[in-house]
Amino acid sequence: MNMSPTVVLVSIAAIASAAAAGMMYVFSTFVMRGLDRTGPLSAITAMRGINTEANANAPFLVAYLGAAVLAAAVGVVAIVQIRQPGSGWLLAGAIFGVLGAVITVAFNVPLNNHLDSVDPAGLSLADAAGEWQAYFSTWTAWNHVRTCTAIVAPALMLIGARYR
Secondary structure, eight states, rough: OOOOHHHHHHHHHHHHHHHHHHHHHHHIIIIIHHHTTTTTHHHHHHHHHHHHHHHOOOOHHHHHHHHHHHHHHHHHHHHHHTTTTTTTHHHHHHHHHHHHHHHHHIIIHHHHHHHHOOOOGGGGGHHHHHHHHHHHHHHHHHHHHHHHHHHHHHHHHHHHHHTO
């Protein structure tokens, strides 16, 4: 493997996607379960705080969204150089890298927005439990999917880079 500009871009994109996968993996494997153990009112309050911090945290947003932007750049390079060895792998990795951001925007963000509109202080325990369980189960399922896309993306990109 040489160190062409394409290989450098792919390597950085793969690292960024792997880092994003790690962030999502942590939520899928223990953060959400930990919140669930605190009870619905506490879980809703804590997750609302996490969402507020995530939306205002520039380093997090740059790291997470930057991975998708870098994956898109890899996809453009793969299309422009489609006849080059490994371009199919690069394009597939780029698609998976961007897919995680699409899932985030289409599914996780609307769920977060709904939860942010819930006032835990105004809910009965039964209503809070219903709100939390609906959020928890759906959000976590989509988080598993985007975690998988962010794990597959760098693997495919690095396979493609191997042929460059």
